[in-house]
Amino acid sequence: MSLKLNNVTKSFQDVKVIDGVDIEVGDNEFLVLLGPSGCGKSTILRMIAGLETVSGGSIHLGGRRVDELPPSERDMAFVFQSYALYPHMTVRRNIAFPLIMRQFRWWYHLPVVGGYFKRRIENSSDVREKVERTADMLALTKMLDRYPRTLSGGQRQRVALGRAMVRQPSAFLMDEPLSNLDAKLRTAMRAEITQLHRDVGGNFVYVTHDQIEAMTMGTRIALLRDGKLQQFGTPREIYERPANTYVARFIGTPPMNLIEAVVEGWAIRIGAALLPVPESAELPAGNGTRVWLGVRPGTLKLKAGAAPADSASLTGRVALIEHIGAESLVSVALDGVQTAHDDEGRHGDKVMAALPGYTDLGLGDVVTVTCDLSDFSLFAHDSGRRVGGSRAAKH
Amino acid sequence: MSLKLNNVTKSFQDVKVIDGVDIEVGDNEFLVLLGPSGCGKSTILRMIAGLETVSGGSIHLGGRRVDELPPSERDMAFVFQSYALYPHMTVRRNIAFPLIMRQFRWWYHLPVVGGYFKRRIENSSDVREKVERTADMLALTKMLDRYPRTLSGGQRQRVALGRAMVRQPSAFLMDEPLSNLDAKLRTAMRAEITQLHRDVGGNFVYVTHDQIEAMTMGTRIALLRDGKLQQFGTPREIYERPANTYVARFIGTPPMNLIEAVVEGWAIRIGAALLPVPESAELPAGNGTRVWLGVRPGTLKLKAGAAPADSASLTGRVALIEHIGAESLVSVALDGVQTAHDDEGRHGDKVMAALPGYTDLGLGDVVTVTCDLSDFSLFAHDSGRRVGGSRAAKH
Amino acid sequence: QSGKTVVTFAASHFAEVGRGDRLKAWVEKFNAANPDIEVKPVTIPFSSFASTIFTQLGGKGGPDLIRFDLPEFYAAAASNSVLPWDGVINDADYKFTSADKYLKINGKRYGVAFDTANYAMIYNAALLPDGKPPKTFDEFLTAAKAATKDGNYGFAYRATMAERGGAWYDVTNFVYGFGGRWSKPDGTPTFNSPEVVAGIAAYKQVYDAGITPKGTDAATYRRMFWEGKIATVVDNGGVATILTSQGKAHPISAAHSPFPHREQGMILAPITINANTKVKDAAAKFLRWMLEPKNQQELQTLLGAVNVATIVERTPEELKAMPWLKAYDEQTPYSVPALPQGLEVKSPEIQQIVVQQLLKVLQGGVAPQVAMDEAQRLVQTRVLGQ
Amino acid sequence: MTRPPSHDTAIAARKTDPSRWLPMVFIAPVTLYLLAFQFYPLVQQFFLSVTSTSLLNPGSSTFVGADNYRELLTDPEFAQSLRVTVVYTVVCVVGSIFLGLMAALLLDRPFRGRGLARALVTVPWAAPPVAAALIFTWMYNAQYGLFSRLSQFLGFSAGGVNWLDEPSMALPAILITTLWQIFPFSAVVILAALQGVPSELREAAVIDGADRFSVFKAVVWPTIRPTVTLLTLLITVWSLRRFDVIWLMTQGGPLGETNTLVIDLYRRAFVYLDLGKAAAVGVIGLVIAVLVTVIYFWVSQRTEAATGKR
Amino acid sequence: MARFHPFHAAAVLAVLGVAVFPLYWMFVTSLTPSDQLFADRPQLLPSLAQLPTYIEAWSGTSLRHWLFNSIIVAVGTTALSIVLAILPAYALSRMDFRGKLLFGFALFLTQMLPEAMLVVPLYDIFTKLSLLNTLLGLILANAAFTVPVVTWILKGAIDAVPYEIEEAARIDGCSRIGIVLAVVVPLIAPTLAAAAVIAFFHGWNEYVFAQTFISDDQWRTASVGLASFIGELSTPVHTVMAVGFIYTVPAVVFYLFVQRYVVAGMTSGGVKG
Numbered sequence A, B: 001m002s003l004k005l006n007n008v009t010k011s012f013q014d015v016k017v018i019d020g021v022d023i024e025v026g027d028n029e030f031l032v033l034l035g036p037s038g039c040g041k042s043t044i045l046r047m048i049a050g051l052e053t054v055s056g057g058s059i060h061l062g063g064r065r066v067d068e069l070p071p072s073e074r075d076m077a078f079v080f081q082s083y084a085l086y087p088h089m090t091v092r093r094n095i096a097f098p099l100i101m102r103q104f105r106w107w108y109h110l111p112v113v114g115g116y117f118k119r120r121i122e123n124s125s126d127v128r129e130k131v132e133r134t135a136d137m138l139a140l141t142k143m144l145d146r147y148p149r150t151l152s153g154g155q156r157q158r159v160a161l162g163r164a165m166v167r168q169p170s171a172f173l174m175d176e177p178l179s180n181l182d183a184k185l186r187t188a189m190r191a192e193i194t195q196l197h198r199d200v201g202g203n204f205v206y207v208t209h210d211q212i213e214a215m216t217m218g219t220r221i222a223l224l225r226d227g228k229l230q231q232f233g234t235p236r237e238i239y240e241r242p243a244n245t246y247v248a249r250f251i252g253t254p255p256m257n258l259i260e261a262v263v264e265g266w267a268i269r270i271g272a273a274l275l276p277v278p279e280s281a282e283l284p285a286g287n288g289t290r291v292w293l294g295v296r297p298g299t300l301k302l303k304a305g306a307a308p309a310d311s312a313s314l315t316g317r318v319a320l321i322e323h324i325g326a327e328s329l330v331s332v333a334l335d336g337v338q339t340a341h342d343d344e345g346r347h348g349d350k351v352m353a354a355l356p357g358y359t360d361l362g363l364g365d366v367v368t369v370t371c372d373l374s375d376f377s378l379f380a381h382d383s384g385r386r387v388g389g390s391r392a393a394k395h
Numbered sequence C: 001q002s003g004k005t006v007v008t009f010a011a012s013h014f015a016e017v018g019r020g021d022r023l024k025a026w027v028e029k030f031n032a033a034n035p036d037i038e039v040k041p042v043t044i045p046f047s048s049f050a051s052t053i054f055t056q057l058g059g060k061g062g063p064d065l066i067r068f069d070l071p072e073f074y075a076a077a078a079s080n081s082v083l084p085w086d087g088v089i090n091d092a093d094y095k096f097t098s099a100d101k102y103l104k105i106n107g108k109r110y111g112v113a114f115d116t117a118n119y120a121m122i123y124n125a126a127l128l129p130d131g132k133p134p135k136t137f138d139e140f141l142t143a144a145k146a147a148t149k150d151g152n153y154g155f156a157y158r159a160t161m162a163e164r165g166g167a168w169y170d171v172t173n174f175v176y177g178f179g180g181r182w183s184k185p186d187g188t189p190t191f192n193s194p195e196v197v198a199g200i201a202a203y204k205q206v207y208d209a210g211i212t213p214k215g216t217d218a219a220t221y222r223r224m225f226w227e228g229k230i231a232t233v234v235d236n237g238g239v240a241t242i243l244t245s246q247g248k249a250h251p252i253s254a255a256h257s258p259f260p261h262r263e264q265g266m267i268l269a270p271i272t273i274n275a276n277t278k279v280k281d282a283a284a285k286f287l288r289w290m291l292e293p294k295n296q297q298e299l300q301t302l303l304g305a306v307n308v309a310t311i312v313e314r315t316p317e318e319l320k321a322m323p324w325l326k327a328y329d330e331q332t333p334y335s336v337p338a339l340p341q342g343l344e345v346k347s348p349e350i351q352q353i354v355v356q357q358l359l360k361v362l363q364g365g366v367a368p369q370v371a372m373d374e375a376q377r378l379v380q381t382r383v384l385g386q
Numbered sequence D: 001m002t003r004p005p006s007h008d009t010a011i012a013a014r015k016t017d018p019s020r021w022l023p024m025v026f027i028a029p030v031t032l033y034l035l036a037f038q039f040y041p042l043v044q045q046f047f048l049s050v051t052s053t054s055l056l057n058p059g060s061s062t063f064v065g066a067d068n069y070r071e072l073l074t075d076p077e078f079a080q081s082l083r084v085t086v087v088y089t090v091v092c093v094v095g096s097i098f099l100g101l102m103a104a105l106l107l108d109r110p111f112r113g114r115g116l117a118r119a120l121v122t123v124p125w126a127a128p129p130v131a132a133a134l135i136f137t138w139m140y141n142a143q144y145g146l147f148s149r150l151s152q153f154l155g156f157s158a159g160g161v162n163w164l165d166e167p168s169m170a171l172p173a174i175l176i177t178t179l180w181q182i183f184p185f186s187a188v189v190i191l192a193a194l195q196g197v198p199s200e201l202r203e204a205a206v207i208d209g210a211d212r213f214s215v216f217k218a219v220v221w222p223t224i225r226p227t228v229t230l231l232t233l234l235i236t237v238w239s240l241r242r243f244d245v246i247w248l249m250t251q252g253g254p255l256g257e258t259n260t261l262v263i264d265l266y267r268r269a270f271v272y273l274d275l276g277k278a279a280a281v282g283v284i285g286l287v288i289a290v291l292v293t294v295i296y297f298w299v300s301q302r303t304e305a306a307t308g309k310r
Numbered sequence E: 001m002a003r004f005h006p007f008h009a010a011a012v013l014a015v016l017g018v019a020v021f022p023l024y025w026m027f028v029t030s031l032t033p034s035d036q037l038f039a040d041r042p043q044l045l046p047s048l049a050q051l052p053t054y055i056e057a058w059s060g061t062s063l064r065h066w067l068f069n070s071i072i073v074a075v076g077t078t079a080l081s082i083v084l085a086i087l088p089a090y091a092l093s094r095m096d097f098r099g100k101l102l103f104g105f106a107l108f109l110t111q112m113l114p115e116a117m118l119v120v121p122l123y124d125i126f127t128k129l130s131l132l133n134t135l136l137g138l139i140l141a142n143a144a145f146t147v148p149v150v151t152w153i154l155k156g157a158i159d160a161v162p163y164e165i166e167e168a169a170r171i172d173g174c175s176r177i178g179i180v181l182a183v184v185v186p187l188i189a190p191t192l193a194a195a196a197v198i199a200f201f202h203g204w205n206e207y208v209f210a211q212t213f214i215s216d217d218q219w220r221t222a223s224v225g226l227a228s229f230i231g232e233l234s235t236p237v238h239t240v241m242a243v244g245f246i247y248t249v250p251a252v253v254f255y256l257f258v259q260r261y262v263v264a265g266m267t268s269g270g271v272k273g
C-alpha cells in the first residue's frame, strides 16, 4: 500500500512544527525519517498513526485518505520513542495485547469472565507461539513474566518493539526503536526488522538517528529540518548527491568538508591550489562562480610535509587526532582557505580527514592534503543548494 | 577523587544482576561502562549514586567509603536513562533546580518568604547565566520556558543532561545521555562533555552503547556482561587486545571475525591456507593448538577470483553487500573454514570485510580473502580467552 | 401468610432492650387470636422517632398505628395526619383515666393513651441523712448538699441543649412545682409569670449549689443512680421501673417531688391511626383488642410504673414487689401534661426558646426574670407572630 | 511524562468520529441517575424555599415569595449559625487536610506492619457516627471523662470541665471529634495519590541535592496538589452539611455555639416542621457551597493553564 | 531503604494512637464493670471478666442480621458508584465535550444537599418506585451521593495516567471502553481502592435513609440497629459500646482487603521522559 503525505502541516498552538511536507512512497517501501532533534519526526509519525490531527494537508494510505480516521481504523503498529509500555502487565501481556485486542469481544470487559477469556486467548497456542517467537527474536524470553518496571532501559525498548512486531498491520511506524540497544543487539535487530519488512511487507516508517540504520534499512529517506523537508530520495542519492549543504553535512560521520572554492573552467580553485575535475562531473555554468566544494573526509589523503606551490594539493597543520577503532580522524587547519563548519554560516579553516588504521602523524605536523575529486559536490555559495559535482556511479 | 568499586554485588530478589565487580579509577578519569542491554550498567551507576543499595562489596569515593551514605551526601550529578524531568517545572526551572537547592537554607521552606527567595536565586545573575550558558550549549535556549511535555524526545534528553551539567559535583554519572540525539548534535555534545570533564575535573562515569563515544571519550572502559566484568582497561587496550572473544566481538562494528585456526610453528593454518605471523607477535605455546583467529573486518582485503592453492589467502563467495556511507561491508562465505558468529558458540562460515568506498563486487562472486596479520588476536578455542596476537603498537 | 392484613405499628418502646421484647410478645397475642390480621411492630430508635415518622407521614406513608409523644401528637392531629377515631370505639364502654381528656381536640378523639407516666422523686435512702425523703425545697437542698461527697451527688437533672426534650420535662416539673404554668388555658403565654420565674430560679439554685453531676446526660446519671452514686432524681415511673430491677441503689424509694406544690408534669403517649392507612378496620380491631381490660392489665404490668388508657388497679403482687408504686399512683391527680396548654402545636419552638433561655440563666449568668421576659417576648413575636 | 494531545487533538469532533457522541454516552447513565435521585430533590428545594410548607403536608404549600429568606436574614440566631458554620468548616478543612497529609506521608514510607497501620488509621472513619458521638461524649464528661481526668491530673483545672456544656469549649470539642472522624478520609485519599509520585523523580530531586522537604515540594506536592485541592472542596462541602455528630452531641448548644446551618435546617424541618424555612436555609447553604466550588474551579483551571496542561 | 527511624516510628505510633484510642476506649468502656465506670480513677485496661457482654451483644441481638444487611448495602453502594463513576471520570479527564464544565460542576452540586432535605422528596420517589423497604433502594440512594465524589476522585487519578500508554492501546486496537477498562482502571488501582473505601464507608454508616426508608425489621441496617439501643429512658452503655465496636470491625477489614491495591509504582516503568 502506498503512503502519501500531501502538503502536511502541523501547528502546536501558533508554532508550526511541520511545514508543508510532501512524501510519497510506493508499496512495501521502507521510509526512514531523518533529521536533527526536534525537527518533527515523531510528530509526522504520530500524524500518520492518527495520534495527532493534521493542521493542514492530507495523508493517504493505499489511496484512501486516512487523516480523518481514528487510529484504531488505520491498522498500524507503533513503537513509541518513550516506549509507552503497559506498566501493569507482564512483558508477555504487553506483547500479546494487540493480539488479544484483535480477538476481543465487548463482553470480555465483564470482570471475571473477561479475565478468563483474555487469559484463554493469551494461552491459545497461536498467540503463545507468536509471543514467544517475538520474545525469542528480541532476547526477552527470560523476562516474559516480569513487569516493565523491573526491566533495564534496553529491555523496555525491546518490549515496545515486540508489541509492534507481533502484529501484521498494514503499516509499521517505529520511533527510534533501537536507540537504547548496544551495537551488537542493534545489528541483530536491524536484520530482524529488515527481515520482517521482507516477510510481511507493508509500509515501514522508521525514525532513527543512526546513519547506518538509515542507510542500510531505508529504501527511501526523508530528511527534515525544522519541520521542512530537505531532501527525499534513496539513501544513495542522499549520500552522494545531497541537495544542499545542510543535508551534506548531516549525513556521514564525520561530516562532509565544505571548502570555499571558485569554479575555473573545468577545474576548481581553492586558495592557491587548482584541482582538475573529472570529465564525468557536472559543474555550474559561469566561470568564477563562488561555491562550496564538498568532499567527504574519507576521500582526503594526508601526507607529511607541505604541498608544493601551485599543485593540486593544499597545505595544512594537524589540529586534532582521534582514534576510533579502525580509523583515525585527523583535523587539519588549512593555510589560507575558508571552510564552512556549520549551517549557521560560522566559518573556519579546518577540514577533517578519515584515515584507515592508526596514523603516525602528530599534533602540529605540517601535512599535504590531497582531494580525490571522483566523489564531490558543489553547492552555491549563497543558498547552499547543490549546483554540481560528480555524477552518481552507476551500479 | 578516585572511585573504587570493591567486589560489588547486587541482587534483585534472588537474581544476581551484578556479580563481584571490581573497578578502580584514579582522579579525573572518564570511566565508560559498556555492555549489552540488561548487563547491569544502569544498576552500577545507581549504586554509585546511592539510589540502590549494594548487596555486597563496597564503593569508595576519594578514599571514603560511600555506599552507606544517602545520595544527598555523595554530591553527584546523574543523567537518568529515562530522563526523570520534573513535569511541572519549565525547562529553565528544571535546569536551575540543582543550583537553587545548593543555595538553599531551611527557612526558604517558609511559605511566602521561601517562594520569594527561590525566585531570587533563580533570577540571580549567577544562576541565570549558568542556566543560559548550559541551555545554549544544548541548543535549548528557545525552549527554556516550555514544559517538558511539549518537548521532543531528544530535547527532553538534553534537558536531563543540562540539569547535570549545570552543577559542579564531585562525580558525574550519565546513563546513555546522548542516545536520542542525531549524529551531529551528538558529536557536538560529545565535545562539550569532554570539555566539561577537562574543565571541572571530577570523576565521570558514563554509560553508552555508542562505541565511538566509548572510544573517544573514555579514559577507561569497563565492559560488562550479565553483571560480570569482562575487561577493564583503556579504550586502546580493549580494542587491540580484547580479553576474550566476547569483548572482541562486542567492540568494533562490524565485529571482529573469529576464524577457526591452528597454530603451526610461527604461522597459523586456516583450512588449507597457512598465514605467516609477524615476528613481533605473541603466540601460544604448543604446536597444533586450536585457536580462534580474530581479525577486524577492516584488515581483510578482497580480490575477485579464487585464491591459488597453498597460498596465504582464503577463497570465498560474496554472500551479502551493504553500502554504508564511505564503506562497503561485504560478507564472504569461506570455503571449508569455520568461523564463530556468536558467543553462544553457533558456528558459521562467513567473514565480514569492510572495504573503503563502493565495491564493484557482486553477490555470489568468488573472491580471494587476504588477512593482514599486523593486527590480530588469538583466543583459546575452548575458553575464548585471549592467548596471543599482535602486540599493541607503541604510540 | 398472603391472606393476612398487615398492620404496622410503630412505637419507640419496641427498640428498648427489656420492655421491647415484652411488648412484642403482647402484640403477638393479638396476632395469635386474629389469624387474618398481623400487627407488625416497627422499630424506630427513639432519637429519630419523630423525624422519621413525620417524613413518612409527609410522604403519604408511614406505619398504620403510631404511638406518639404528646407534642408530636398535637402536630400530627393539627395537620390531619392522624385520623379521628370516629366509629372506632364507643367512649362509654371504657373507664378512661383522667389524662384522656387531653386526647380530644375540638371534641374529636384522635387517640387513646398508650401509656402515661407520672413524675415523682426517686431516692436512694442510703445516701440521705436519716434515710428520709425531703419534703420541702429547702430540706431538699440541704439533704442533697449533705449527700454530695465522696463522688456521690445529691441530685441529677438535665441542663444541656443536647437533651432539650428531657430538659423541658425537668424544668416543667420545677415550674409546675412552684405553682407556675406555661400558659393560661386559653393559650396566653405566661413564661414570665412570677411562678414560672420562681421555678426557673429554683432550677438555677440547684445548678449553682453544685449538687449535680453537671453535663452528665440522663442515661449516665440514671446509671449512676443505679450504682448508688446519686441520692435523688425527679423522674417518671418508667424510669423508676428500670432503676428498680437491681443495682446498688436497690431497693429504691419514691416520694412526691420536694416542691411547694404537688403538681408535676406527666408523660402522655397516645396511640393514633395514620391518616394514610389502608387498613383502618384491622387497625381499629387491634385498638379495641388493646382496650380490653385483660389486655390493658397486661400492658400496664409489662410497662411498669405507668398507667394505660383505662383505669387498671394495681395487683397486690405488683405493690409488694414495688412498694414505691404508691407514690407514683398518688401523683395521678396532680399530673398535668408538660405542654403549654392551648399552644401544644407550637410546643417544639416554644421548648427550644425556653430551654435556650434556661441555659442562658444557668451558664450565661442571665437573671431568671430577664431571661423569661425574653422568652415571653420571643414566643409572642416569633412563634405566635404577635 | 505525558504529552497531551494538542488542543485540536485527534479526538476532536468530526462527523465520522465517535468522539462527538461518545462522551455523551459516557456521562449519560450518571446524568439520568442523578437527575432522578439528586437534582429533582434539588429543584424541589428551591421551590419549597419560597413557600410555607409543613413537613407533615408537603403536598399543599402556599407561595410566600421571599418571606422565608427575609425572616432568616433578620434572625440573629441564623446569623450566629452562619458564623459557627464558617468557623467549623474552615477548621475542619485545614485541620483534616493537615492531619491527613501528615498521616499519609508517614504511612507512605515502607516499614514493617505498614499494611496494618494503614488499616488502623481508617478506624475513626469506619466508626459509626453514633458510636463516635457516644464515646466522645463520654470522654468529654466532666466527672468521669478522660479529658477532664487528664486535665485534672495535669493540674490544669481542679474541678472537671464539661466540654460540651461550656459555651467556649463546645465548638472545639465538636471539632476535635469531627477531625478525628474525617482525617482518615484525607489520609486515605492522599495516600492513594502519593502512589502516583514517580520514584525516579524523587531520585532525581535527591540527586539534585534537595532535602526532604524540598523533595516534597518539588516532586510530591505537585503530583498530589490536584488531589488536595479536590479534597479541600469536598471537605468544605461536606463540612457545610455535616449533621450527625453535632446533633448527637450538642444539638447546636450550648447557647447556639455549635449551631451550624444544617443543625438549624434540621431543627426547622423536623422539630418545627417548617419545611419552607428549612429549604431556605438549605438554599443559602447551597449558595455558599456554590461560591466555594466556583472558586475551586477557577483555581484549578488556572493552575492547569499555568502548567501548560491542555 | 526501609531503615528504621526512631522519629518516624514514634510519629507513626502517635498517629495510630490518636486514631485508635477512642475506639480502644470504647472497647475498654464496654468491658468495664458498671460500678467501675464511676470510680475515682479510670480503668485503662478492659476487664476480661466482662467478655460475656460481647457474647450477649452478638447473640442476644439481631446484630448479625443487621451487619449482613449493612454489608449488602455497603458493597452494593461501592459497586454501583464505581461502575457508574468510571466512565464519566474518564470523560471529564480525557475528553472534550460541550457542557463539560457544567457537568463537572453539577456533580458537585449534589454534594451540597443535606440529607435532611433530600429525604423528603426521595421518600416520595421511593414510594412511587416501590423501593421502600428494599436494600436496593438504600443502595440507589447512597450511591447517588457517592457517585459524584468517586467520579471526581477518579478523574484526578486518570489525569495522572500518561497519555502515551493510552495512545499505545489505541494503536493496539483497543476501543475507547477497552482503554478505560483494560488500561486505565488497573493503573489507577490505588485511587480506585480509595474510592471504594469512600463509597463503602458511606454505605456502611449511612443512617437517615436507612431509618426512613426501611420500616421492616428484616431489612434494618446496623447503623439504625445501633441507634435503636439508645432508648428514651435508658441506654445500655455496655451493649452500645460493644455493638459499636463490633460494628467498626468489618469496615476496617474492608480497608485491609482493598489496601493491597494501594501500592506504589503502578505507573512506573511505562514511559520514559
Ligand SMILES: Nc1ncnc2c1ncn2[C@@H]1O[C@H](COP(=O)(O)OP(=O)(O)OP(=O)(O)O)[C@@H](O)[C@H]1O
Pocket (backbone or CB within 6 Å): A149, A150, A151, A152, A153, A154, A155, A180, B012, B013, B015, B017, B035, B036, B037, B038, B039, B040, B041, B042, B043, B044, B081
Ligand atoms: N527492580 C528490578 N527487579 C528485578 N530485576 C531488575 C530490576 N531492575 C533491573 N533488573 C534487571 O537487572 C539487569 C540489569 O539492569 P540494568 O538496568 O542495570 O541494565 P543496563 O545495563 O542498564 O541495560 P540497558 O542498556 O538496557 O539500559 C537487567 O537484566 C534487569 O532486567
Ligand SMILES: Nc1ncnc2c1ncn2[C@@H]1O[C@H](COP(=O)(O)OP(=O)(O)OP(=O)(O)O)[C@@H](O)[C@H]1O
Pocket (backbone or CB within 6 Å): A012, A013, A015, A017, A035, A036, A037, A038, A039, A040, A041, A042, A043, A044, A081, B149, B150, B151, B152, B153, B154, B155, B180, D003, D004, D005, D006
Ligand atoms: N505538545 C507540543 N506543544 C508544543 N510544541 C511541541 C509539542 N510537541 C512537540 N513540540 C515541538 O515540536 C517539534 C517537533 O517535535 P518532535 O517530537 O516531532 O521532534 P522529533 O523530530 O521527534 O525530535 P527527537 O529526535 O528529539 O525526538 C519540537 O521542536 C517540539 O518541541
Ligand SMILES: [Mg+2]
Pocket (backbone or CB within 6 Å): A041, A042, A043, A081, A175, B152, B153, B154
Ligand atoms: Mg522524536
Ligand SMILES: [Mg+2]
Pocket (backbone or CB within 6 Å): A152, A153, A154, B041, B042, B043, B081, B175
Ligand atoms: Mg540502563
